[in-house]
Amino acid sequence: MASSSINNRKPSEIFKAQAQLYKHMYAHIDSMTLKWSIEMNIPNIIHNHGKPISLSNLVSILQIPSSKIDNVQRLMRYLAHNGFFEIIKNQELENEDEKEEEAYALTIVSELLVKGSELCLAPMVECALDPTFSSSFHKFKKWIYEEDLTLFGVNLGSDFWEFLNENPKYNTMFNDAMASDSKMINLALKDCDFVFEGLESIVDVGGGNGTTAKIICDKFPKLKCVVFDRPKVVENLSQSGNLTYVDGDMFTYVPKADAVLLKWILHDWTSKDCIRILKKCKEAVTSDGKRGKVIVIDMVINEKKEDKQLTEIKLLMNVSISCLNGKERTEKEWKKLFIEAGFQDYKISPCTELLSLIEIFP
Template sequence: MDLLSECKASEMFEGQVVVYKHLYAYIDSMCLKWCLELNIPDIIHNHGQPISLHDLVSTLQVPPPKIGGVHRLMRHLAHNGFFRVVKIHDENNDNEEEKEAYALTVASKLLVKGTEHCLAPMTKCALDPTLSGAYHFLGKWTFEENLTLADVSLGTNLWEFFSKNPSYLSFFNESMISDSQMLKLALQDHRPVFEGLESIVDVGGANGTISKIINAMFPELKCIVFDLPHVVENLSGSNNLSFVGGDMFHYIPHADAVLLKGILHDWDDEHCVKILRNCKDAILNTNVKKGKIIVIDTVINEKSDEYELTQMKLRMDIVMTNVNGKERSEEELKKLFLEVGFQDYKISPLNVIYSLIEIYP
């Protein structure tokens, strides 16, 4: 029996589009990788104005047979929002004929190197063949009861892989720093969250990017960056910012508040409960009655988020198979909070991607 015998031809064609759309979705990522490898956002930025295809390929020194290929790639990236096609006057033409040129959009401006909110490190890390290649092993991962996707693809868990490969650890840390820099804009609108606190410990804070942002907002607030010893051993603090080595599964330094930025989504429920219990112990051992845990993470909300945003969050959820973590819904987070014995929590939108969650003991 033909499974599709009752379907109209138009319906089958629509289904074909869905299949092909996902079949070739990786092309979007590969075009973006090409764009960064050739430093095209930087070239347009340094050009000082929208750049024509002729000037772009001349700067890149592209051989003539590949100029058409560059045009096709730029057309694809422009269609997907990375560049804007505009008209400019041809200065080399006496008739001042207009020609097409590529201008930066907000998305490609975020890829220009050396800027405060550059996401190029995050993009390059995510598209590295060794790391992104892990997702070819999702089928095998499905039947490995206790292994992460990294265990299956790399032969070890992701954190051990980073510790044994310093270049990749640096690569990963740079990507996390670029992501954290984006939060600087959002945190400015959430100052009340930190008001009244005398101390805060940034768990898994790496080089202290988030703590430095908070410290700049509240110079009198004592910020403790807490991470594994090998992560913080060569880092030095200043004024009210310090670095402490340790393991969050054993203990967390005492403070009025504990910050977990992008931590809970790295772990399964069992490990999250351990982390949250240690966080609770850390804030209950201070004299402040308003102690709390501050979580910055993605919260999946399929009912209220727009389709494109939900799609991105669900993709990020699949990314977390690398470490057996997950992006959670409010219901899943609430379950964790109740298991640890927290009395209340509050979720506020931080930016489009992340939410800010305050948990009270």
């Protein structure tokens, strides 16, 4: 095939590049179809149905106008192609007319979207894709020229945490999202008991409504656990058993304990702010002559050793967290933070597919 006039590229190369360009140009539709499925409560409908549900049954339950049935089918087909549902054909469905229809079953991904289930990440999706927050990513150009403002700051007109304090609806949405993500830690902690053994007290900094802390308290009933977060987060929460709530500012102080937990906290902040936070944590675990530790649950980017798709997700999260001027970090970057904050050593252990558990020692 003849070469084109564009840098002597073959037409086949150009067409492939065009396909890749279009894939990214329309990538936002991936998020919007996911959002649609949750808004329509489709994962719950299929779950409650107890078996694969036919298209005709699904649109009947959803009371879809006949003119839009084809659109429901194309959305479901695309979601199935991306692994959110499985298309089942020629099954024994509810009546003869349905037997030749395609039907939809949940996959392991959409099982995580069933509201009311033990592990449900629907609140995380709803928060991330809420227009108030997601519209911020249209402002990259303006943000990149603003020396101090975060991407959220450019879009919302105020600091993100101030915005949450002043808007109870979004504060609740954000806390519910973080709580849903924290439930995933329950699975991870089954293999991480060694991290908490021998501790008498722990402070969960930025612990929200205490989802992670409750998991830890249940597994270690003798461990005194304190959830430390913004006043607006913990003001209506009451202590129970070995769990208490304390409000405050982690940039000012952190309550004293044998260990301090920072789950998905440091990635929200610049390196300068991370060092400030870590120094306060170091003070908390080295008071009264003790030498405790800080436990960080966060991402560690490792392009050389991990699967390409996993690295892609982490790099995508690295762009996403720029909304707060935060950062996902490599081990080298983490080590630099720890040293500058005055710590002597650290140990990295696997936690979840995305997250690592890092123990830092003063």
